[in-house]
Amino acid sequence: MKAELHSAEAYRLEALRRYDILDTPREADFDEVVEVASAVCGTPISVINLIDQGRQWFKAEVGLGVRETPIDSSICAHAILQPDLFIIPDTTLDHRFCDNPLVTGDPRLRFYAGALLQTAEGFPLGTVCVLDYKPRELDETQKAFLRLMANQVMKLLELRRIAAAEHSARLRAEEMVSEKETLMREADHRLMNSLQLVQSILAVQSRSASSEETKAQLDMASNRVLAIATVHKQLHLSGSTxxxxxxxxxxxxxxxxxxxxxxxxxxxxxxxxxxxxxxxxxxxxxxxxxxxxxxxxxxxxxxxxxxxxxxxxxxxxxxxxxxxxxxxxxxxxxxxxxxxxxxxxxxxxxxxxxxxxxxxxxxxxxxxxxxxxxxxx
Missing domain, CATH: 3.30.565.10 (Histidine kinase-like ATPase, C-terminal domain)
Structure with missing residues (x-):
């Protein structure tokens, strides 16, 4: 079933255009979000998805290998019409998706969970989502993590927008270099804080785990978050984007x-x-x-x-x-x-x-x- 348009679609698309993000190259900050989302949620697919007119476009993705797909088969086009998290434990049991070509044919998607990317004015732009080839659920830690990553992506988008506005309005070329570095340091700092928060949540969950198997899984997820944080830190110290x-x-x-x-x-x-x-x-x-x-x-x-x-x-x-x-x-x-x-x-x-x-x-x-x-x- 094709999703309906947002009730304020024209204004929503205008808000999306203001970020000037569509069709931009891949960037490490966004790539790291989907890498850690896939690792923490244990899914083979993770996407930063933006709903454009007639298509959904991926700023970052793991497990898909494409940068955009048609809007008619988009699950995220349904997700932006819902508040907060949108979770489909089994797509074959949901009347909106049981005949979706991505469900009935390759890649045979069975699970979806997406956290809303939403502007301060309330316009939904897309989602940070994870997908799997089998039915499943997310625990409360993983749900909180998806919300956290969606907030982080919106902060990165806002920083990009502010940098572009200042570039065109008042900064000379030399000043722009300094401003961009300041903004990137701020983005790096916020992402590092987010990753540290996720690791702290996982550590707390591990200490209170009811079984050794659950504790081992939480410790493994915590180690992967630490590894991603380490890579991000070293990229920042390298001094080049x-x-x-x-x-x-x-x-x-x-x-x-x-x-x-x-x-x-x-x-x-x-x-x-x-x-x-x-x-x-x-x-x-x-x-x-x-x-x-x-x-x-x-x-x-x-x-x-x-x-x-x-x-x-x-x-x-x-x-x-x-x-x-x-x-x-x-x-x-x-x-x-x-x-x-x-x-x-x-x-x-x-x-x-x-x-x-x-x-x-x-x-x-x-x-x-x-x-x-x-x-x-």
Whole structure:
């Protein structure tokens, strides 16, 4: 069923246009929102979705691989007509979506949850949403997190709008550089505060968890939020919004990750070329390194056995190569990365797809290595 238009559609579209966000390139700040939303909510798909005239356009996405789709099949077009959170536990049981081509055909979406992106005047622009291929629910922590991320996205949009208005109204080119840096620092500060708040919520939930399995899941989500916060912090310290020196960036990232390592990890050995990559690519690589290094922290060395984790990044004429390895106890017998259903490995494979790369895994009695190689764009 196609959604009805908003009761003040013309004014809503005018409000959306004022942000001058449609059809802009991907940006690390927005990409990190969907990465952490997918990780915390445990869904393969997460989107920052803006409802335009005749289409829905994605400022950031994980798990879809496209930047826009027609409005006729949009679930978010229904979501902007609802206050607060809009949750569909099973799309096949809802008369509005049971015949939707995205439900009946590929990608066969079964679950949807979206938090409203709304202006101060009350006009809905779109959603921060998560989707899954199976029916499910969100717990109260995950619901609170989606609302928090929607508020964060609106703050980022407002900062962009203010920066653009001041640029055209009164600032000279030199003053604009300083103003943009100030605004970006403010956005970084607010995002870091949001991530710290999410991690605090997860930590409180973990301490009061009723079972070890629930506690382990909450601790895992907390570690991923910490990793994303670490990547964001290191991107900010790199001082560029367009291109990042990967050698310096990975050095800072590994130093931060070492502070979170358990006692049996002696060091993170880094070898990295000083290659310049786009900030969105650097962000994806940073998240991938954080996930793989954290996995080594958790599984490579049992209590009483010490060792190192190695990170290698090389830039060649045909692209880059990343390797994360350790000399621990190795992967379980019969492990198949392509068939693995573990959430951590699903996150890793999602990052690899986003980077347009391929991954190979080798594991023996003396060394385990994850090698990721980029494809030529």
């Amino acid at each position: 367009e291109e990042i020196d990967m050698g310096d960036f990975l050095r800072r990232l590994c130093e931060s990750l070492k502070h979170t390592a358990p006692a049996q990890i002696d060091a993170i050995d880094l070898t990295a070329d000083a290659a310049m990559l786009r900030s969105d690519m650097a962000s994806g690589l940073g998240l991938l390194v954080a996930e793989l290094v954290t996995n080594s922290f958790k599984y490579a060395y049992p209590l009483g056995q010490h060792g190192n984790v190695a990170v290698t990044f090389k830039q060649g004429p045909d692209g880059w190569r990343l390797e994360v390895s350790d000399r621990g106890r190795g992967l379980p017998a019969g492990f198949d990365v392509d068939r693995s259903k573990g959430f951590g490995m699903q996150v890793v494979k999602s990052f690899v797809r986003r980077l347009n790369a391929t991954m190979t895994v080798s594991s023996g009695p003396e060394r385990t290595a994850f090698e990721i190689v980029s494809h030529r764009e």
